[in-house]
Amino acid sequence: MITDTRWYWAAGFAVLMLMIYLLQPILPPFLIGILLAYLGDPAVVRLEARGVPRMAGVVVVFAAVTGIFAVLLLILIPLLINEIGILRDSIPAMVVWFNQTALPWFESRLNVDVSSFRLETVTDTIRENLGKTGGIVGIILQQATRSTMALLTWLVNLAMIPVVAFYLMRDWKEIMQRIRGLLPRQHEGLAVSLVRDCDEVLSSFIRGQLLVMLCLGVIYSLGLWLIGLELALLIGMVAGLASIVPYLGFVVGVGAALIAAIFQFGDVFHLVAVVAVFSLGQVIESTLLVPLLVGDRIGLHPVAVIFAVLAGGQLFGFVGVLLALPIAAVLMVLVRYMLGRYKDSSAYRDPEEDILTTGDGQAVAESEAPIP
Template sequence: MNADYRWYWAVGLAALVAALYFLSPILSPFLIGMLLAYLGDPLADRLERLGLSRVMAVLVVFALGTGILILCIGILVPLLGNQISWLRDQIPAMIDWVNHTALPWIESRTGVSTDDFRLDTVRETIRDNLSSTGGVLGMILAQATRSTMALITWLVNLFMIPVVGFYLLRDFDYIIERCRNLLPREREPVIVALVKECDMVLGAFIRGQLLVMLCLGILYSLGLWLVGLDLAVLIGMVAGLASIVPYLGFAVGIAAALIAAAFQFGDIFHLVMVVVAFSVVQTLESVVLTPWLVGDRIGLHPVAVIFAVLAGGQLFGFVGILVALPVAAIIMVLVRHANRHYKASEAYMQSADTEDIITDIDQAKPD
């Protein structure tokens, strides 16, 4: 490729990053709409192959997605709202339990002073501030409707997401084809191969990992419910969401569940049952869920996932969090390509010169 055109690509990339930075406050509905279109395209393509028109296939996909969303909201929101409200009411009692039961037990067993870990000030603050707070849904709505402009913006964004998703999904294949026609003819095969690899990684991660997270949230909640934990759904769903980073959901969930079980039951039996529940679910995730739903196509290291999410949030806020993992996956694919290109280059293959240098060094060593 001519060097002049490389400058065009560099300028275009810089313009894209600048636009992402300056337009980040309005990009959220568009990015979520793009995500919906990306997730729904394989199903829409299958429905087209069964004889439906593209518009009808998109309508069916949106109907199924809307039904699943309404079902989840109807089931999970009341459960989570009740458990969050119960947790809010129990926090002062939990702090008293930590101060008068857990910390004295630790001090008696280890001999370490726990005076600096007392939470009396935290307890009083919580009692003063939570007494006037309404339900969880009410708190969310209160934040969203604090001003008329905030309410209008919230409603417009909510309305824009399905509209953007519908039109992008309807024209998804057409947009991909137009973008492909704009590629330099000489570089098209390489770029298409890289894009297909990126799509494989993103598809495995976004579609597969989201399903794994949902299944883990349900299984963790079910296991803790069988144990009898009052916060089963809340802890299970939080653990499922945290599973976007491998093993983080297990660590967060089992720690929260053990603390909740110790506060609720105060015996060894239920603590052991919590460990058993998480161990069984983790085994199912390793043996069944991840190999079946995701496979070994992701290749995103857990540390890379954490860094990508934190860096995206730091640079671009919520929009950065939305695009962090896709960008990380694309960068990973490009790094793999650069690694393959380097190992096929003369700089890597000049082994003869390297062997001569090593031989000269060995000969120069004193006896």
């Protein structure tokens, strides 16, 4: 008796979704660990190709990533806290300019009442939310230390991330081989092909686009720092992160940097310099970063990325955000495969064309004969 295995796959998928929903509190460190292992595996494979044992390669990659991350935190966090303090102190002048200069200009040009847009109370509200220097760290610690159990859970989850990442990176090849060994024999070739396509999509986005975003953040921050902008690091990193959507980082960065330059310098030279920094970043992105880091691989469309992240967060919270991109990549590959199957089926193709292309040579010759 032939059994329809589709019901088993559907039941397995339903159970998986239920387990994700029920186990949301404990999944983040495992998902982040899987992500880090996935990102680090290519470097380990390259070291293996040069004769380095896998365990030694894992130790080297893990130590390098940990060291770089620690150095960046030690350097960036104090700088960002300092720039947040500068931004907090600049807000009153910005609000006064908006109320006394920008709004009257719009009111005189557009002949509309803009009194409802005045920001009389926004100064105190924003300054309270930003708090004093180090206030953000205090808020995080306050939330984490609300109770002893919450503090212990937070510390355990934080400590589990590198542990999970290390062991998964060490055994990544073996895990992939065991998963492949469990695939149905008659569908192994198709499943492996689809998984490779999924990996191509994910690698082009995660390993490519995220590196492009990081490089753009560094370029923007360095360029704004060279022209003397006080909020260079904050604006540059925000613009780099916003570059997940093409041109959004450029628009956000230029807008924020121009406003900051107006209040700090108030001259045309620095405004032109800001535009030049972001224009140079766009040129470097299109001519160097994207061809080098992303190449011609097909990644996720920016709109699909935004929708996937928002939908995952709405359905499963932070766990959904972590799972959004892998699931979106899988769905994209499956949709592409089903679309190809559909175009090869009789439901799409013209039956008369099939007769002409699959008939005898005479039919084909007649179809290719010139029209008299």
